[in-house]
Amino acid sequence: MNDDKGLSTTTLNREARFATDTQQVEYQHAKRSRFSMLKVFLINSAVIAFAVVIHYEFLYQFTMVMPKLRIRHRFRILLGVFAALTAHAIEIWIFATAYYYMDKAADWGHLRGDYDGSLLSSAYFSFTAFTTLGLGDITPSGNLRYLVGLESLTGFVLITWTASFLYLEMTRYWDRE
Template structure:
């Protein structure tokens, strides 16, 4: 299986794959529950009673994304502590938890400055995070658009 995984690293690569998929599942579930809670909370809200509804929704979604970024950051932080799972290349590497969360934020948002780059098996986490971040951000944008249309359309009719 050397064509797929470097010889002698099957367990490490399997661990990274399990962690990557588990964190991705956690992020999707968290986002689903967060958006669902927002939908329930603001569905019956009358625009005249709460003009700040859209700001509350935006800040709640932003907080949700920050939590999700931290999930991936903690996964990076934990995985680089395990020999054979990979490391992060950069001027300072990933010496601090902040560096892991920063790597997660630029990956989740698909900005990818390139000052930190995962090397080895943990690249799978980065790939899944970028795809998941793109989906979660567009999901939030769609939800925001629908809520804005509903709240602002109601306001115009009054």
């Protein structure tokens, strides 16, 4: 049977079915994409939360211990700087571990360029991202890009927090010595 344009009913049914199949594929892709973005958001948030909690705990514990130390204030500040550097290094390694495993996963994207897939290369990349140095010799692709941007922001905030903390600790005792 033909309609006024010369198309058979079979052809029209096939085209209608194709449109329905295409819509179904697009719907499934959109559904997976929403789930993927939710997964990216949740995992990135967990990595950042872990780094921030570690930083908070380092600063809090140091605030509790610092007044009890029976050493000159200048040495307390030096200990504070070393503790802060240790906290930052741990936070950087947390991000590095995330990059290492995400690079090996199928849906996260990859680190490209001068990257050999090792944990040490991931740590190097994390150090450049955390400190906002960003040399560009290793570049992220895919969903890894979001964590890299968030690590730079997190690193900037945590480094600033550390600087403020150490400044306040220094000014507390400057006039006494």
